[in-house]
Amino acid sequence: MAPELAPHYRELSLPSVRQTVQRWLDAQEGKYPAEGAPDEYSRYAELAHRITGDRAAYFRNLVAEIEPGPGYRVLCLLARAGVFRSVWTTNFDGLTRKAAVRAGLDVYEVSEDSAARIHRPAPPNALLHVALHGDYRYDALRNTDQELREQNAALSGALGTAAASQPMIVVGYSGRDRSVMRALAAGYRETGPGRLFWCGFRDEEPLPEVGKLITWAREHGHEAYYIQTMGFDDLLSRIAAACLSGDAAAEARAVVAAGAAARDVDPPPFRIEFQHAAGLLKTNAFPVTCPTEVLQFAAPAFTGEGAWGMLRAHTAGTNVVAVPQGKKVLAVGLVDDVRRLFELLEEEVIERVPIDGRDLSREDGAVVSLLTAALVRAVAAARDLDTDGEDLLWTRERGVRHQIARTTCFVQQAALLKLRRQARKDYVLLKPTIRVTDARGAPVSQDVSKEAKRQILGKQWNQQFNDALVRWKDRIFPDEGRTFEFPHGQASTFQFHIRKAPALAKILSASPRGAVQTAPGLDRHVRHFGTIFDEPALIFAPRRGGAEVRDPHPIRGLVQNRPYDYVLTAKGLAAEIRLGVVCPRTDVAAFGAYLARLHQTIQPDSKQEYLLPYPGFEKVFGAALDIPDPKGAWYTVKEPVQGTDIREGALQLRRQLQQAIDALVGACAPTAVVIYIPSRWRPWEKYDLDGEVFDLHDFIKAYCVLKGVATQFIREETTTKRYQCEIAWWLGLSLYVKAMRTPWILDDLDKDTAFVGLGFSLDPRSERGKHVLLGCSHIYSSDGIGLAFRLSKLDEGFQRRGNPFMSKPDARRMGEQVRQLFWETHQRVPSRVVLHKKTPFRREEREGLLEGMHGVEHVDMLEINVDPMLRCVALRPTGGGQFRGDAYPVRRGAAVVIEWNRALLWVHGAADPVTPGPKPYYQGKSRIPAPLVVRRYHGSTGLDVLAGEILGLSKMNWNTFDMYAKLPATIESSNRIAKIGGLLERTNPSSFDYRLFI
Secondary structure (H helix, E strand, O other): OOHHHHHHHOOOOOHHHHHHHHHHHHOOOOOOOOOOOOOHHHHHHHHHOOOHHHHHHHHHHHHOOOOOOHHHHHHHHHHHOOOOOEEEEOOOOOHHHHHHHHOOOOEEEEOHHHHHHHHOOOOOOOEEEEEOOOOOOOOOOOOOHHHHHOOOHHHHHHHHHHHHHOOEEEEOOOOOOHHHHHHHHHHHHOOOOOOEEEEEEOOOOOOHHHHHHHHHHHHOOOOEEEEEEOOHHHHHHHHHHHHOOHHHHHHHHHHHOOOHHHHOOOOOOOOOOOOEEEEEEEEOEEEEEOOOEEEEEOOHHHOOOOHHHHHHHHHOOOOOEEEEEOOEEEEEOOHHHHHHHOOOOOOOOOEEEEOOHHHHHOOOOHHHHHHHHHHHHHHHHHOOOEEOOOOEEEOOOOOEEEEEOOEEEEEEEEEEEEEEEEOOEEEEEEEEEEEEEOOOOOEOOHHHHHHHHHHHHOOOOHHHHHHHHHHHHHHHOOOOOOEEEOOOOOOOOOEEEEOOOOOEEEEEEOOOOOOOOOOHHHHOOEEEEEEEOOOOOEEEEOOOOOOOEEEOOHHHHHHHOEOOOHHHHHOOOOOEEEEEEEEEHHHHHHHHHHHHHHHOOEOOOOOOOOOOOEOOHHHHHOOEEEOOOOOOOEEEEOOOOOOOOHHHHHHHHHHHHHHHHHHHHHHHOOOEEEEEEOHHHHHHHEEEEOOEEEEHHHHHHHHHHHHOOOEEEEEHHHHHOOOHHHHHHHHHHHHHHHOOOOOOEEOOOOOOEEEEEEEEEEOOOOOOOOOOEEEEEEEEOOOOOEEEEEEEEOOOOEEEOOEEEOOHHHHHHHHHHHHHHHHHHHOOOOOEEEEEEOOOOOHHHHHHHHHHOOOOOEEEEEEEEEOOOOOEEEEEEEEOOEEEEOOOOOEOOEEEEEEOOEEEEOOOOEEOOOOOOOOOEEOOOOOOOOOEEEEEEEOOOOHHHHHHHHHHHOOOOOOOOOOOOOOOHHHHHHHHHHHHHOOOOOOOOOOEOHHHOO
């Protein structure tokens, strides 16, 4: 292989990489064995190292530094307990022997040079260890086909005898070695109590030889089974759980958990080490002092399922708010009002119970909901506002008339209030919004309300948002009254005291250049500190030879250079991208003309600060795009007749599309299949009827994933939209990526770090409450390339407040999957793994993941989410230490530490334009950006590194040609893949390239 090609073929866990290599091997006129051939391993071993001594040295070096994992140590405990008496192995690593010696077991070793020992009885309580292919310490190893055929007759005969006379578990062995399979077949030809348990990895299909052996054993009176497992470590831990008891069982559990409990310690705090003030941000968080107690009483009629709704209805329009808490009810209000409202007898106790910071730190907890509702009602009464009684306030004035989505609406100014706790201090978040009603004052539909907010609030940019925030602040918190009691005006002890000035965040820099001064009056409101991290660079191939090129801008990087993997095109290994097209007959001409525009130049008519002219596919990517003639690789599908029943129409469409895709793949093997979806199919694209859920897009994606077919859906609305330059860039990139090509990679990340996105979904086919959770681990390499995903059914998954979580055993298996994926690619464990997910990492999840990733030195676990309420306004200095709202929002890359283990990170924000100029680029230009909330549960990596990685991974979502996505690719992809993966027929598939899902 040419040296310049090596980086593009290093990720051997990717099916696309293996397929490309195999195609090249197959093209060498019989020089190499066919894929899956019985002599595949042995032939390559001989070709790679023709001299026997060199082969032995290679394998000796390969295994020299490998240490026994938890599975081998548990195996030794089982051997000590008499569950296993012998180990027969074709491996050269000696891991069983190493583990046994360290465990203090006597090991009776037999290998090539000591085969005669197999006929002598092993010493009592000794573990028989037979190295069938030799021991690299003493023997000539057996690797080639000829060597394997010459398997020692004594060892083969003894293996057959052992198989016939005692139960045998086969794990981690494929069955390719014909000499071993012959020995086993000979053994099972004989009568005896021997049983066979052949263990496969996940749901990988066994070789035909394995199936034949199982059938052969059964035909000769032996029990024989094929068992799916989650790998060696998991299998041994489960056997130990079933076979060991007492101290032995406890020791096995300790081995599996070795080091995990000690390693799961509180992480160090996030720190901003810089000293020079470079800017100021204003939050929408106002310091508040909350009540320190609530009322608690028993009300059995208002507990259990539906309690929240019942209490909300029961207290509506009263001076009491109440929420369920276990078997009790928590309330705020006058005691007499509570007793009267809930018809409590005098002897029924109403307690005053204290609340503390732990209660207020649970953002979706009962206490926070209770106090938020009390505050909102108190503010509404004191300031002559209307309220929903939960978190929304609005003005009493009649709304302004608007025409939204063909609906006459009336829009009122409104504000949302939420309580939050940050760094042991309480805040009330104030977020301006609107309330949309019809002419009668009733709320409009959710779709109309959403569109109204998009049209109206979308234009509330940084300065306008700041103005709205100030107006609401002055309305709610005037100087003369910032204490609110509930019920209002009744001398209640339940009081909220709110400061009028919001919390500020000071942005720091390492350089004194551009430093700003802040007036003392502002400094006293600074509660948080932050900084702005640099925009991550991307790596491209040079246009005319030379070193790799770095550019933070993806479109500019491609226009001025070449895709990162351009060498594959230049060397002729992937010079052309061939499309197959599925389309209704009536749309063939128009859609064909639309696809042809990918070869044309299109001038930008939107996003002027970001887009460059689209010069045509080949000029951008350097590879030919073969768009077939409608008489070629096109397949026209029949359509349901208008008015067809929803289910029937959906069934017809999915069958037609499946048939079309199969026909195209069989006839011309396109690189990707483009599917045109006309608007008239909308009635049959989705339905949720009688508990049955269907989504045409997700169904076809899942169908094609199993077949390894990349697909691109194009809707009719896309072809008629404005801004076709933007769409051409997106579609061109999507087709290039789905050809399993790499347009760019990330620069400046630690090469021994890997990233994992964990996502979850519900399996719609499972019974309610029965193993319905699916977990997806999506792996990214150190340069940001999405490698593959693994989908697994969680045996003991559960939900809390609607969020799915893993049990400790599920988390351990997930960690083992991650470790296995890396091992398949690099033949080593990475020194650092970073895990991202959208839900908290519970303690049992942390411990399980650490156990599963045994041997990984550094593990970072980050919860990454968007707070729907928390916002910051960018300020600019006006002189004299004063500031005012800026015209542009917070910079992308800004980070603010709000708590020891929590930080805000602006992945979405103002960025540098494609060509130098005074105006920054604000992607989407809608309102102000919401920061990500990054919470660390485990690990010690600095915020600068973690933030840089998240910013970089936000540029690796190849399903869009935006400068970045609002979430890192780890989060976006894992949740999307888990959703589609829930439709797969199998829940533990082989590693699929994630590009099949986008």
